[in-house]
Structure formats: structure tokens, C-alpha cells
Amino acid sequence: PYVVELRDVTKVYAGNVQALRGVDLAVGGGELLAIVGPSGSGKSTMLHMIGTLDRPTSGTVRIAGHDVADLSDRELSALRAHHLGFVFQRFHLAPGMTALDNVADGLLYTGIPLRARRERAAAALERVHLGHRLGHRPEQLSGGEQQRVAVARAVAGDPPLLLADEPTGNLDSAAGAEVLRVLRDLHAAGTTIAVITHDMEIAGWCPRQVRVRDGRIVADEGSGRRAPAE
Numbered sequence: 001p002y003v004v005e006l007r008d009v010t011k012v013y014a015g016n017v018q019a020l021r022g023v024d025l026a027v028g029g030g031e032l033l034a035i036v037g038p039s040g041s042g043k044s045t046m047l048h049m050i051g052t053l054d055r056p057t058s059g060t061v062r063i064a065g066h067d068v069a070d071l072s073d074r075e076l077s078a079l080r081a082h083h084l085g086f087v088f089q090r091f092h093l094a095p096g097m098t099a100l101d102n103v104a105d106g107l108l109y110t111g112i113p114l115r116a117r118r119e120r121a122a123a124a125l126e127r128v129h130l131g132h133r134l135g136h137r138p139e140q141l142s143g144g145e146q147q148r149v150a151v152a153r154a155v156a157g158d159p160p161l162l163l164a165d166e167p168t169g170n171l172d173s174a175a176g177a178e179v180l181r182v183l184r185d186l187h188a189a190g191t192t193i194a195v196i197t198h199d200m201e202i203a204g205w206c207p208r209q210v211r212v213r214d215g216r217i218v219a220d221e222g223s224g225r226r227a228p229a230e
């Protein structure tokens, strides 16, 4: 099955705000997809649907073949923990804790013993080219490095899908490029990634670009494009 499948998804917020109006989107394993569009177009709402952080008003959301409507809130959190990694614009790292422990903490839900969590965390930090910063605390790292720690935390459990909401939004262009390079390396190694961005340069680095406007997908372009399954 697709990693992500949205079928005729709508989302209406309180106050009759129609954030999504009939969205169809299918993402296959191994894609690197940018979701682009102006502020208020519905990008974050779409990411919330894909990330099962919120439920659609109507339509179907399937993650790795699981229909979100069939799952309880408890089952949804288990699905998130095992299938999804999240990176946000703000880094959400614990201050005063080393990079290694910040990443290892993200694996608490797995029940893996501390020593093995730390080994996995070190391997994840290697994957984002921070093997030389294991003992540094967030306040001793640059913005780009902090965001790479956040990426390591998101991928340490090897989720099939990584979701990033404006991951370069707080960074200057050099640091943003650094973070994007890490995402491209992870993609090359097989991780499926969806990135929200309003930065067209960042989007241009992604093999597939989905353009959103007024709650609708208005274009879906690039080599990684997959037609929705029938």
C-alpha cells in the first residue's frame, strides 16, 4: 500500500473555516515530497491529517494501509510512535541535555534499554553528520546543528515516514541548506519524507512538489509523482 493516502479529504475548523476542500494525495515508499503554498493555504492542516494529529471532517486518511477512522485515539498514538517521525520549525530540544540524550529520549516509548537507546541515538546523530557533537547541549550548537539533532531524534526509531513542517523556517539560508542536505541523504538511504515549505528554493530540491492553494492541490509535479490508486 501507499505510505500515505488521502481521499477527498476536507477539514472545516470552528467558524466554518474550510482549510481543506477535497484533497487527494498518494505518497509511495521512498518519496521526498515538498508541500508548498502561500500562508493559510492549508499546508499545516494537510500535514496534521497525514501525521494523524487531527482527524478529517470528511474523506479518508490511510497511513501504511491503516484507515485512521478505524483507530481509537490510543491506537493512533501507537501508530504515530511506530510509523511517523516529526520535525517542526522550532527545534523542541530539551535544554541542558546532551544531543545524545535528547535523541535517546525520543526512543523511550520503544521500551529499549537505556544503553541500546544511546547506541541507536549515536547512530542517528551519525546519519545527520553530528557524530562529533554527541556530548554538546542545544545551547552549545548552531541553529542548523540543533535542527539536525531534531531530525536525528525523529528518525532514530526508523519510522517509515518523516514529516517536516517548515524545518528551515528558523534558519538562515546556509543552515537551511545544511538541514535540507541531511533530509536528502536520509531520502537517498530510503526514508520517505514530506516537507512543508513556502521556500521555493527548498522545494526545488525535492523530486516531487505538491502545490496547495485555498485548501486544494492545484499542481502535483516532479519525477516522484504517483497517481492516486484506484
Ligand code: ADP
Pocket (backbone or CB within 6 Å): 014
Ligand atoms: P479547536 O477549535 O479545534 O479546539 P483551537 O481554536 O483551540 O482549536 O486551536 C487549536 C490550535 O490551533 C491552537 O494551537 C491554536 O493556536 C491554533 N489555531 C487556532 N486558530 C488558528 C488559526 N486561525 N490559524 C492557525 N492556527 C490556529
Ligand code: ADP
Pocket (backbone or CB within 6 Å): 013, 014, 017, 018, 019, 037, 038, 039, 040, 041, 042, 043, 044, 045, 046
Ligand atoms: P498553512 O500551513 O498553509 O499556513 P493552515 O493549514 O495553517 O495553512 O491554515 C489553513 C486555514 O485554516 C487558515 O485559514 C487558518 O487560519 C485556518 N486554521 C488553521 N488551524 C485552525 C484552527 N485550529 N482553528 C481555526 N482555523 C484554523
